[in-house]
Amino acid sequence: MSARRSNLFPPIALGAALLACAEPAFAQAVAPQWKFLTFGVFAAIIALTMYVTYLAAKRVKTTADFYAASGGVSGLQNGWAIAGDYLSAASFLGIAGLISLYGYDGFMYSVGWLVAYVTVLLIIAEPCRNIGKYTLGDILAFRNNPKTVKGFMAVSTITVSTFYLTAQMVGGGVLVKTLIGIDYEYSVIAVGVLMLGYVIFGGMVATTWVQIIKAILLVLASLVMVFMVWSQYGFAGPEYFQKVIGDAKIQARVAGLLGSAATNMTPQELGQRFLEPGLLYKNPIDQISLGMALVLGTAGMPHILMRFFTVPTAQQARISVIWAMAIIGGFYVLTLFLGTGAAMLVGARNIIAADPGGNMAAPLLAQYLGGGPDSMLGNLMLSFVAAVAFATIVAVVAGLVLAAASAMSHDIWVGIIRGEHATDAEEKRAARICTLIVGAMAITIGILARGQNVAHLVALAFAVAASANLPVVLFTLYWKRCNTGGVVAGLVIGTLTAIGLVLVSPNMTYPAALKAAQQKIIDANTPTIAKLTADLGAATDPAVQDKLKKDLTTAQNAKSAAETALAKIGPDNTSLVGLEKPLIELRNPGLISIPIGFLAVLLGSLLYRDRRAEEMWDELYVRSNTGIGRAAAAAH
Amino acid sequence: MATINWGAIDSDPRFRELHTRKTRFLWGLMAFSVVYYFLLPIGAGYFTDLYKIKLWGPINVGLVFALSQFIVAWLIAYYYARRASQFDRMAEEIARDANVIGRRK
Numbered sequence: 001m002s003a004r005r006s007n008l009f010p011p012i013a014l015g016a017a018l019l020a021c022a023e024p025a026f027a028q029a030v031a032p033q034w035k036f037l038t039f040g041v042f043a044a045i046i047a048l049t050m051y052v053t054y055l056a057a058k059r060v061k062t063t064a065d066f067y068a069a070s071g072g073v074s075g076l077q078n079g080w081a082i083a084g085d086y087l088s089a090a091s092f093l094g095i096a097g098l099i100s101l102y103g104y105d106g107f108m109y110s111v112g113w114l115v116a117y118v119t120v121l122l123i124i125a126e127p128c129r130n131i132g133k134y135t136l137g138d139i140l141a142f143r144n145n146p147k148t149v150k151g152f153m154a155v156s157t158i159t160v161s162t163f164y165l166t167a168q169m170v171g172g173g174v175l176v177k178t179l180i181g182i183d184y185e186y187s188v189i190a191v192g193v194l195m196l197g198y199v200i201f202g203g204m205v206a207t208t209w210v211q212i213i214k215a216i217l218l219v220l221a222s223l224v225m226v227f228m229v230w231s232q233y234g235f236a237g238p239e240y241f242q243k244v245i246g247d248a249k250i251q252a253r254v255a256g257l258l259g260s261a262a263t264n265m266t267p268q269e270l271g272q273r274f275l276e277p278g279l280l281y282k283n284p285i286d287q288i289s290l291g292m293a294l295v296l297g298t299a300g301m302p303h304i305l306m307r308f309f310t311v312p313t314a315q316q317a318r319i320s321v322i323w324a325m326a327i328i329g330g331f332y333v334l335t336l337f338l339g340t341g342a343a344m345l346v347g348a349r350n351i352i353a354a355d356p357g358g359n360m361a362a363p364l365l366a367q368y369l370g371g372g373p374d375s376m377l378g379n380l381m382l383s384f385v386a387a388v389a390f391a392t393i394v395a396v397v398a399g400l401v402l403a404a405a406s407a408m409s410h411d412i413w414v415g416i417i418r419g420e421h422a423t424d425a426e427e428k429r430a431a432r433i434c435t436l437i438v439g440a441m442a443i444t445i446g447i448l449a450r451g452q453n454v455a456h457l458v459a460l461a462f463a464v465a466a467s468a469n470l471p472v473v474l475f476t477l478y479w480k481r482c483n484t485g486g487v488v489a490g491l492v493i494g495t496l497t498a499i500g501l502v503l504v505s506p507n508m509t510y511p512a513a514l515k516a517a518q519q520k521i522i523d524a525n526t527p528t529i530a531k532l533t534a535d536l537g538a539a540t541d542p543a544v545q546d547k548l549k550k551d552l553t554t555a556q557n558a559k560s561a562a563e564t565a566l567a568k569i570g571p572d573n574t575s576l577v578g579l580e581k582p583l584i585e586l587r588n589p590g591l592i593s594i595p596i597g598f599l600a601v602l603l604g605s606l607l608y609r610d611r612r613a614e615e616m617w618d619e620l621y622v623r624s625n626t627g628i629g630r631a632a633a634a635a636h
Numbered sequence: 637m638a639t640i641n642w643g644a645i646d647s648d649p650r651f652r653e654l655h656t657r658k659t660r661f662l663w664g665l666m667a668f669s670v671v672y673y674f675l676l677p678i679g680a681g682y683f684t685d686l687y688k689i690k691l692w693g694p695i696n697v698g699l700v701f702a703l704s705q706f707i708v709a710w711l712i713a714y715y716y717a718r719r720a721s722q723f724d725r726m727a728e729e730i731a732r733d734a735n736v737i738g739r740r741k
Contacts, residue, residue, distance in 0.1 A: 104680075104698060104699065104702070105680075107699075107702055108676060108677070108680055108698075108702055111673070111676060111702055111705045111706070112673070114705070114706060114709055115669065115673040115705060115709055117709070117713075118665075118666070118669040118673075118709055118712055118713070119666065119669075121712075121713055121716060122662050122665055122666050122669075122712075122716060123662060123663075123666060238692060238693060238695060239693070241693060241694045241695055241699075242693050242694055244694065245694045271694070272690075272694055272696075275694060275695075275696055275698070275699055276684070276687060276688050276696065276698060277680035277681075277684055277687055277698055278680070278684055281680070281681075283681075284677055284678065284680065284681020284682060285681075287677040287680070287681060288674060288677050288678065288681075291673065291674060291676075291677055295670065295673060315720075315724060318716075318717065318720060319717075321713070322713045322714075322717055325709060325710060325713050326710065326713075329706045329709060329710060332706070333703070333706060618642040618643045618645070618646040619642035621646060621655075622642050622645045622646055622651065622730075623642075625651070625654060625655065625658065625727060626645075626651075626654075626727040626728075626730050626731045626734075627727065627731065628640065628645075628730075628731045628734050629640070
């Protein structure tokens, strides 16, 4: 239970819930006789994105094309691309799954992901467009010591992107394995190689279009499914929720979640409980902490901010966020119906049987709506949803790799090693080489991290972005006294605090606790088995004997499963950092690390003297508000 | 670009006016948005009974409040977009005179 509660990225929870059960046994999603459908749909989508990449590759001539599509993306296009960059498999599969299993809490969880864009819209997008060129480092370098801040910012960008990337690669590998049944390693390599193809050949132009295509497919698939769900209930409008609370599967699910607390509740009350908070989240402080990381972290995510360098003006940047908010928000509202629809039509029992984290809710719903596991249409729809999920992962990974690679090539190689002296051709080549390096790294980490608990890495990525990246960008843009000292202090302290808190949090694996839990199961079942065996010996009635035998098998299975799990845990008794139990109860570090990050920039700036930072303030502030002398990305 | 006197633009009354109006508007809206959002998890955690009050059939306060988060976020975006065109006009005017400001005296 507790392992599930923490997952910010539910899809990877499947590969991750516990070390002991690294890759749960899935029901094979698509039956072998329908595999050809899956491959057909996948081939069609991959062919489409390849064709787009081919067209894009011809347009990528300069470095500005590669990093930022030369500012030639319109607000509307960028809005779709942001949605495509942002709506990861966690949104599509994870949130629908959470709603299908936990009702209201799953829906509440989705809200923060949209509200995050208010921060982006109001205080980040437009100044970034006016001040930045290709990377976050460019924004900071405007008034601070360029080499120093570019170096630290690049490290932070690569750190955040790698955390997110690892979660996506592991989640993607498990997902593809589940949905189309190819080996985990091949899935990871397929995701990585495809993504590298888009980015290396097509740069930001291809990445943008892959993200747009994916976002359109995702929204289309969701619309069709929600329409079909509603048609099952006669387009009842608000009455739909009457069907939700009256549904026997949902009532049974709630009763199962509540346990003994459900004994005095009527079926209607149980159904109603599904629409009330508290079935999943028990600790409000953690929810608030997570909310802070989302609302402030999104505005510090390098791959999201990078998208604003692709539009020509601050006005287009604004338009793109507004479109993104419409698409992302609309999508999450649809998810409410995907989740409740799956809860009624597929049922929590079947969803959990396919995957304990709930990630198969949307795919199974598609299969059901198309006519079930034995129908051609059902499997076609399942294949389509699977292909969309695959495209989702590839598109998100492409954005992340591009962000990390530009930090490496533009900030570190050109900015620091070459002292800003590199020809356009040199920098473009460096960018492609760095893409290859980051991509190879992503594939390697993806394979190495197989079965590891990486669920907390997405939360960590958002926490680092909110505790380090956002404070330094915000203060650089809005506070005259901010300087290099503050930026370095903020990036270092913000990042280390967020990572440090997660290392001592309940997110880590604590072998001692795991062992104790399994031992408890063994201890509880040992006397049961002894008693049942004795009873069985004494029983004479065949019906009683049958029942006892059944109970005995159940108890024996539970015990042996616990023993196997116990044996798998290994000899260590402490977590990665040598703890037997967590030092703090907080799963999401934001509540502590974000204020510390802001404080670090504040103090660092006050303690450090940097004349250039103050001299450049007027220019930065005027430029950021008026767009005068907008950077070269939009020059041609 | 070297001819632009940034300090003069910064102290130009039109830029000061843009700065004041924008700052007040943006940070006010930002504060409202943050407070409104955090009421959701806080309410769900500490005022659960309030969320359970049924308003329309099975639809309760919690559900309406969560849905209102989407509406409010969209309204903020819409409201901001409308006000921003005002800021755009002010900024454009300043940008047009950028090469002149600070050279008049």
